[in-house]
Amino acid sequence: MDIEGLPVPVFCGVDWAEDHHDVAIVNAGGTRLAKLRISDDAAGFAQLTALLAEHGDSNDHPIPVAIETSRGLLVACLRATGRPVFAINPLAVARYRDRHSVARKKSDAIDAAALANILRTDMAVHRPLPMDSELAQAIAVLARAQQDAVWDRIQAHNKLRSQLREFYPAILVAFADKREGICSREARTILAAAPTPTAAARLTRRRLQSLLKQAGRQRGIEAEADRLHEVLHQEYLHQPPQVEDAFGQQTAALLRQLETACTNAGQLETATRETFERHPDAPVISSFPGLGSLTGARVLAEIGDDRTRFTTAGAMKAYAGSAPVTRASGKSCTVMxxxxxxxRLAAAGYVWAFASLTASMGARAHYDRRKEAGDRHVAAQRNLFNRFMGMLFHCLQHGERYDEEKAFPNRLEGELVAQAA
Incomplete structure (x- = not known):
């Protein structure tokens, strides 16, 4: 919907709270036409829609609404009506509030009026919430929840590892060379059976084999059990017996947190992948090197599927944080x-760029050129991510899949020159 081309003589601001919301409606001249406090339920939403209808709201010319959040049931219901909803940063609202009063007075009603006046004066410089499809919104919920679960798992792992360093170095040595460390199912299973080094020293080879099978290991069970038995029975420093038992109980509690975090991350990953693969944009996004179903879902969750959200590739790059910022004043010019x-999109972009180094020769060559030009690792990867975002914008707009020859033509030209020489 082209908001700029529509006559919008009335503007609405909503200052939200946990159990109620304050609503203000102003006209193009800045006169407050109405104010109302509504409850955070279906009855309150009905009051809001009735108030908007009284002031000229219609399907053809809906009244735009400004609110300080992009989440919640009220925002979801407002978006479902098809009206433009603007999520205004609370810091920006505070600055606008100072334009109308130097006494620094504040109330929910004043904030609601400030939000309405933001749209009245500067609606063109604010972006409405995108009109993403229901499937894209579901992917966003799952992808963000899965990413949060991964961060929770990392935090739980770090807490447990720090705890084990205090009294149980044997278990850390036993799984030091494993990719997942003590997050692996084998480590968690053995740690649950032996939460203290004294209990671990009593584990027999037969018991270790049983625990490895319980953890899902199918090959090399006897050899791994022998290795673990040797490591766990070596000489280590010990805490006093009662202190060690106390540490063991705390370890069991931390292990339960880690188990829950690992389970949540795994289940949400499966749900995210399945939901993402049903989206029409999934084949385009997954065609890029370094983008699997999970990372692709995280990217789609943040950019959405509303094609009018980003008018240019530069806008998407700025949103992702891959495009640099130029600060110029007089003769000074700084790029940072x-x-x-x-x-979240920037975090997914780092993983995307790193994985593409082994999946695309063009991406690797681009990264190497940036390194040779003086960029450090993170800067070179950010530059590569920036280039990928431009390609992704083009592919999504035109429904095309990634093409290595079009993406990095300089690499192919370099290879031809090298072969001719």
Missing amino acids: ARRVKNQ
Whole structure:
């Protein structure tokens, strides 16, 4: 919907709270036409829609609404009506509030009026929430929840590892060379059976073989059991017996947290992958090197599937934080990394760029050129991510899949020159 081309004489601001919301409606001249406090339920939403209808709201010309959050049932219901909803940063609202009063007075009703006046004066410089499909919104919920679960798993792992260093170095030595460390199912199973080094020293080879089978291991069970038996029976420093038992109980509690975090991350990953693969944009996104179903779902969750959300590739790059920021004043000009960005998309971009180094020769060559030009590892990967975001914008707009020859033509030209020489 082209908001700029529509006559919008009335504007609405909503200051939300946990159990109620304050609503203000102003006209194009800044006169407050109405104010209302509604409850956070279906009855309150009905009051809001009735108030908007009284002031000229219709399907053809819906009244735009400004609110300080992009989440919640009220926002979801407002978006479902098809009206433009603007999520305004609370810091920006505070600055606008100072334009109308130097006394620094504040109330929910004043904030609601400030939000309405933001749309009245500067609606063109604010972006409405995208009109993403229901499937894209579901992917966003699952992908963000899975990423949060992964972060919870990392935090639980770090807490447990720090705890084990205090009294149980044997278990850390036993799984030091494993990819997942003590997050692996084998380590968690053995640690649950032997939460203290004294209990671990009593484990027999037969018992270790049983625990490895219980953890799902199918090959090399006897050899692994022998290795673990040797490591766990070596000489280590010990805490006093009662202190060790206390540490063991705390370890069991931390292990339960880790088990829950691992289970949540695994189940949410499966649900995220399945939901993402049903989306029409999945084949385009997954065609890029380094983008699997999980990372692709995280990217789609943040950019959405509303094609009007980003008018240019530069806008998407700025949103992702891959495009640099230029600060110029007089003769000084500084180019630096962008700090204000979508942190989740930036995190997914780092994983994407890193994985593409082994999946695409063109991406590797681009990364090497940036390194030779003086960029450090993170800067070179951010530059590669920036280039991928431009390609992704083009492919999504035109429904095309990734093409290595079009993406990195300089690499192919270099190979031809080298072969001719």
